[in-house]
Amino acid sequence: MTPCVGTHPLLASAQVHIWRRSYATQPPALDPTDPLHPCHDPRYRGVDPSLLPATESLKVGGHAALHLLAHTPHHIDNGAMHTP
Numbered sequence: 001m002t003p004c005v006g007t008h009p010l011l012a013s014a015q016v017h018i019w020r021r022s023y024a025t026q027p028p029a030l031d032p033t034d035p036l037h038p039c040h041d042p043r044y045r046g047v048d049p050s051l052l053p054a055t056e057s058l059k060v061g062g063h064a065a066l067h068l069l070a071h072t073p074h075h076i077d078n079g080a081m082h083t084p
Contacts, residue, residue: 022057029054 019027030037032049039049053060 024057024059026055026057026060 016027019025032039032054037054038044038052044052
């Protein structure tokens with residue numbers, strides 16, 4: 001993970017463990033020039049880069065997923081969700 005580059009391996013490992021186990025703590029945001037930033041992902045071509053997350057926690061991701069589900073037309077068919 002790029003946020004830990006240059007740190008002691010044990011510290012980096014401990015910090016990554018905190019981020020992975022936390023619900024609301026976000027890791028440092030990726031710089032837009034970082035190749036891992038979502039603005040470089042072809043799936044987001046045409047999306048304003050300022051709308052793409054540079055960091056995220058489970059809390060933020062959960063809120064985004066709930067918002068999407070609440071605002072996307074869908075129906076349930078044999079236990080599978082489909083969008084028209």
